[in-house]
Amino acid sequence: MTKKILFGKPKGFFDVYDRRPGIKDSTHYCPGCGHGILHKLIAEAVVDLGMQDDTIFICPVGCSVFGYYYFDMASISVPHGRAPAVATGLVRANPDCHVISYQGDGDLGAIGFNEFIQAANRGENIAVFFVNNGVYGMTGGQLAPTTLPGQKTLTSPYGRSVETEGYPLKVSEMVAALDSPVYVERVALTSPKNIRAGRQALRKALTYMKEKKGFSMVEFLVGCPVNLKKSTKDTDEWIENSVIPYFPLKCFKDIAAERKPKQSAVGIYDKLKVKNSLLETEKIHPFDESKVPVPAIEGELRIKCAGFGGQGILSLGMLIAEAGHLQNLKASWLPSYGPEMRGGTANCSVVLSRESIGSPIVKESDVLIAMNQPSIDRFSADLSGEGLLIYDSVNIKFDNPLKRKAYAIDASLIAKDTIGDVRCANSVMLGAFCEIVAAIGEKSFINSIYNNFQGKEKVIEMNLRAFEEGRKSARKLMQS
Ligand SMILES: Cc1ncc(C[n+]2csc(CCOP(=O)(O)OP(=O)(O)O)c2C)c(N)n1
Numbered sequence: 003m004t005k006k007i008l009f010g011k012p013k014g015f016f017d018v019y020d021r022r023p024g025i026k027d028s029t030h031y032c033p034g035c036g037h038g039i040l041h042k043l044i045a046e047a048v049v050d051l052g053m054q055d056d057t058i059f060i061c062p063v064g065c066s067v068f069g070y071y072y073f074d075m076a077s078i079s080v081p082h083g084r085a086p087a088v089a090t091g092l093v094r095a096n097p098d099c100h101v102i103s104y105q106g107d108g109d110l111g112a113i114g115f116n117e118f119i120q121a122a123n124r125g126e127n128i129a130v131f132f133v134n135n136g137v138y139g140m141t142g143g144q145l146a147p148t149t150l151p152g153q154k155t156l157t158s159p160y161g162r163s164v165e166t167e168g169y170p171l172k173v174s175e176m177v178a179a180l181d182s183p184v185y186v187e188r189v190a191l192t193s194p195k196n197i198r199a200g201r202q203a204l205r206k207a208l209t210y211m212k213e214k215k216g217f218s219m220v221e222f223l224v225g226c227p228v229n230l231k232k233s234t235k236d237t238d239e240w241i242e243n244s245v246i247p248y249f250p251l252k253c254f255k256d257i258a259a260e261r262k263p264k265q266s267a268v269g270i271y272d273k274l275k276v277k278n279s280l281l282e283t284e285k286i287h288p289f290d291e292s293k294v295p296v297p298a299i300e301g302e303l304r305i306k307c308a309g310f311g312g313q314g315i316l317s318l319g320m321l322i323a324e325a326g327h328l329q330n331l332k333a334s335w336l337p338s339y340g341p342e343m344r345g346g347t348a349n350c351s352v353v354l355s356r357e358s359i360g361s362p363i364v365k366e367s368d369v370l371i372a373m374n375q376p377s378i379d380r381f382s383a384d385l386s387g388e389g390l391l392i393y394d395s396v397n398i399k400f401d402n403p404l405k406r407k408a409y410a411i412d413a414s415l416i417a418k419d420t421i422g423d424v425r426c427a428n429s430v431m432l433g434a435f436c437e438i439v440a441a442i443g444e445k446s447f448i449n450s451i452y453n454n455f456q457g458k459e460k461v462i463e464m465n466l467r468a469f470e471e472g473r474k475s476a477r478k479l480m481q482s
């Protein structure tokens with residue numbers, strides 16, 4: 003049989019689908035699948051609107067996961083439901099690119115609903131094409147948030163029960179109720195007339211995105227004949243007779259004319275600006291750390307600080323990280339929150355390095371600063387062979403089974419008796435760390451204390467004294 007091509011392929015598609023393994027001249031979609039029609043409308047529109055070179059098509063998880071086989075434009079695959087989050091990153095990083103967040107009803111309405119609705123509410127300058135076929139197509143036709151009441155699917159063999167599964171999610175209606183989105187319309191890709199309306203809606207959303215008017219969404223009611231177990235013709239009839247009465251075709255919102263083009267968010271990428279805005283360094287630093295040489299740390303110095311919530315463990319880690327940062331090291335600080343905060347161990351991971359840091363998570367540590375018994379029980383086995391342990395001997399009994407280098411500091415006692423406030427025990431430990439590890443100059447720690455307790459003169463004075471006491475105790479230990 004000879005093929006007669008009535009309409010050529012849109013220029014927005016590759017001539018040959020070389021990325022597709024096996025057959026290169028047709029798509030992987032089932033006959034009658036709505037994705038095929040929608041892909042064609044997109045491929046035509048991006049070229050007609052002159053957007054092909056700066057449009058990024060986000061391929062979702064679902065049957066359209068292989069969109070990049072077909073579209074001759076930039077594309078990116080993302081985890082299930084994450085398209086609006088990735089789209090946000092793309093347009094924030096490059097406000098001149100155009101991002102199509104292409105999502106099924108499982109992808110958008112179920113696993114990714116929060117990311118979707120938050121992006122809509124922020125009014126990100128993206129176009130979301132929401133493909134509502136009423137089921138999870140790719141995985142064999144399970145119930146989706148948009149499955150109709152009474153509709154039979156793989157996971158609702160007796161039909162969707164509104165008692166147990168609730169009513170279908172009316173996404174367009176919900177999005178239109180938000181203030182930020184500029185354009186929301188529901189169309190159906192069934193009859194030629196409906197497809198023409200869908201084509202217009204899609205072009206409108208792309209145009210608004212090009213004009214930087216903000217967030218647009220078009221919901222496309224389409225068929226998944228394979229999972230509905232219907233012919234293509236019956237599927238279209240079913241959409242028209244059963245789906246559209248539930249999900250009416252409508253332009254819910256079109257207020258782009260009232261909106262000015264969005265201004266690009268200004269990123270603060272200037273390291274010095276960030277430092278100045280966060281720390282007001284010029285005003286309060288007693289020392290000029292730019293004159294301090296960068297410490298000769300080999301590889302990464304991986305530190306774990308652990309103790310009770312309330313002992314200032316997270317601040318201790320922050321003070322170390324900041325002291326490293328002030329000496330132009332790369333520094334990361336990763337707090338661990340959770341139920342542990344209430345009465346058990348609170349901990350944080352700090353990594354210092356001259357090079358970029360691989361991971362901020364510290365499992366095997368070079369230094370463990372432990373301030374209570376559960377912490378030492380939990381983390382001492384994770385110390386590396388050469389690792390150093392600095393612990394508060396008031397709260398901890400430790401017989402050092404692995405024979406690590408260990409320094410017992412009476413931190414809580416010093417803080418209580420000498421400084422007059424047990425809450426300064428963390429600064430005693432900071433002083434001990436400064437002296438024992440000897441990687442970072444004491445001036446950076448002092449600056450870090452000034453920064454962290456800005457404006458609280460008495461607190462600064464107490465913590466500086468505690469820091470000096472910690473250094474003194476550590477020196478004594480090291481000499482003995
Ligand atoms: C994190 C994660 N959870 C679940 C899956 C399994 N999965 C693949 S596709 C899909 C549903 C897709 O349905 P929909 O978004 O409606 O797209 P369609 O296939 O119908 O176009 C699911 C649940 C997955 N790939 N990743």
Ligand code: SF4
Binds near residue numbers: 030031034036226229
């Ligand atoms: S299973 Fe459904 S959604 Fe997936 S390609 Fe086939 S018809 Fe399209």
